[in-house]
Amino acid sequence: MKSARTSIAAGLALMALGGLLLLDLLGVLDTVAFLPALLFAGVGSAFLVLFVRSRDYWWAAIPGSVFLGLAAVVTATQLSGGDSGGTVLFLFMAAGFAAVYLRERANWWAVIPCGVMLTLAVVVALPAQWQGAPVAAALFLGLAGTFGLLSLVPVRSPGGQARMRWPLIPAAALAVLGAAFALQAAALLTAADFVVPAALILAGIALLVYAYRARHRGHKVHGA
Structure with a gap:
C-alpha cells in the first residue's frame, strides 16, 4: 500500500514535469521561471508523502x-x-499546523x-490605506480568537x-486591546469618510438659509 502511494506521487510529479516541459517547447510558458517553484514543490511533496505514510511523521x-507555500x-x-504572496504563504503554513x-x-x-x-494572512491582505489602528485591531482580535x-x-x-482555562486570560487581554484599536479605527474611519458629505450637507443648508433670508428681505423691501 505504501509503495503504491509512493508510485502515485512519483507518477504525478513526472506528469507535471513533462507537462511543463511540453508547454515550454510550445512556447506557452517559460519553464525556467518556474524552476524554483518546481524545486519547492518537490521538497514539499516529499515531506507530504512522509506525513501521509505514517502517523509518527x-x-x-x-x-x-512551508515549501508548498x-x-x-x-x-x-x-x-x-x-x-498576495504573503497571504498565500501564511495560509499554507496555517494548513500545515492544522494538519499537525x-x-x-x-x-x-x-x-x-x-x-x-491565519491572523497574519488577514493582516497582510488588508488594503494599504488601512495601516495603523485597523491592522492592530485585526491582529489583536485574531490572536484573541x-x-x-x-x-x-x-x-x-x-x-x-x-x-x-488558562487560554482565556490572554484571550481576554488581547480582545480588550483589539476592541480598543477597533474603536479607534472606527473613529478615524468615521472622521475620514463622513467629513466631505457632512461639509456638503452643511454648505447646502447654509445656501438654503441664505436664500431664504435674502428672499425674506426682498419681500420686506418691496412691501415697504
Missing part, C-alpha cells in the same frame, strides 16, 4: 506546508505578478501557530479529557 506537515507564491507571482493537530490531537499547541498564521478557540480544545488529563 506528523511533524512533516510543517516543513511540507513557497511554490504557490512563486507560481502566483509568475502568473499574475500580484502582491488533526493528525495527533495531543498536539494541541499547533492550534496557536495555526491561528497566528486563537486563544479563545484553544480554550475549547479538549486535552488529556488524569481524569480523562478536559478543557484548558
Whole structure:
C-alpha cells in the first residue's frame, strides 16, 4: 500500500514535469521561471508523502506546508505578478499546523501557530490605506480568537479529557486591546469618510438659509 502511494506521487510529479516541459517547447510558458517553484514543490511533496505514510511523521506537515507555500507564491507571482504572496504563504503554513493537530490531537499547541498564521494572512491582505489602528485591531482580535478557540480544545488529563482555562486570560487581554484599536479605527474611519458629505450637507443648508433670508428681505423691501 505504501509503495503504491509512493508510485502515485512519483507518477504525478513526472506528469507535471513533462507537462511543463511540453508547454515550454510550445512556447506557452517559460519553464525556467518556474524552476524554483518546481524545486519547492518537490521538497514539499516529499515531506507530504512522509506525513501521509505514517502517523509518527506528523511533524512533516510543517516543513511540507512551508515549501508548498513557497511554490504557490512563486507560481502566483509568475502568473499574475500580484502582491498576495504573503497571504498565500501564511495560509499554507496555517494548513500545515492544522494538519499537525488533526493528525495527533495531543498536539494541541499547533492550534496557536495555526491561528497566528491565519491572523497574519488577514493582516497582510488588508488594503494599504488601512495601516495603523485597523491592522492592530485585526491582529489583536485574531490572536484573541486563537486563544479563545484553544480554550475549547479538549486535552488529556488524569481524569480523562478536559478543557484548558488558562487560554482565556490572554484571550481576554488581547480582545480588550483589539476592541480598543477597533474603536479607534472606527473613529478615524468615521472622521475620514463622513467629513466631505457632512461639509456638503452643511454648505447646502447654509445656501438654503441664505436664500431664504435674502428672499425674506426682498419681500420686506418691496412691501415697504
